[in-house]
Amino acid sequence: MDQDADKKLALLTAAWKEAKQQETDANARRIAIESQIYELVESELPEKGTHTLPTGMKIATGYSEEWSQERITAAYQDWDASVPFPFTGVWKPDGKAIGYLRDNVPEAYQKIQPALTLKPKKPAFSVKEAA
Structure with a gap:
């Protein structure tokens, strides 16, 4: 691999790590929101x-x-x-x-x-x- 490809790969790897962390954070926020909704309506659920x-x-x-x-x-x-x-x-x-x-x-x-x-x-x- 040449230097340009190495740099691009390093940038893409960093971008992937950032996106993966954002995905993990978003999933944790969604689960926290689901828990709050569930607590509000639990008595209404079958x-x-x-x-x-x-x-x-x-x-x-x-x-x-x-x-x-x-x-x-x-x-x-x-x-x-x-x-x-x-x-x-x-x-x-x-x-x-x-x-x-x-x-x-x-x-x-x-x-x-x-x-x-x-x-x-x-x-x-x-x-x-x-x-």
């Missing part, structure tokens, strides 16, 4: 779903599911063979089958329910642009 504020901001809330492999194994060992078990392999949940059990075979769902832990998801923010 446990799961999307809520649109008068400003057009949407906040999506919900839970992520985590199933205990040990408890699913225990439930499987005591499972009624006439009812399809709603997990496969390493006990990955089959959402449709679990929903079916929850709604139609509650006694079977009660056997797997202790294996479920619900964790609140990080709220997702977006702004609906005016048409």
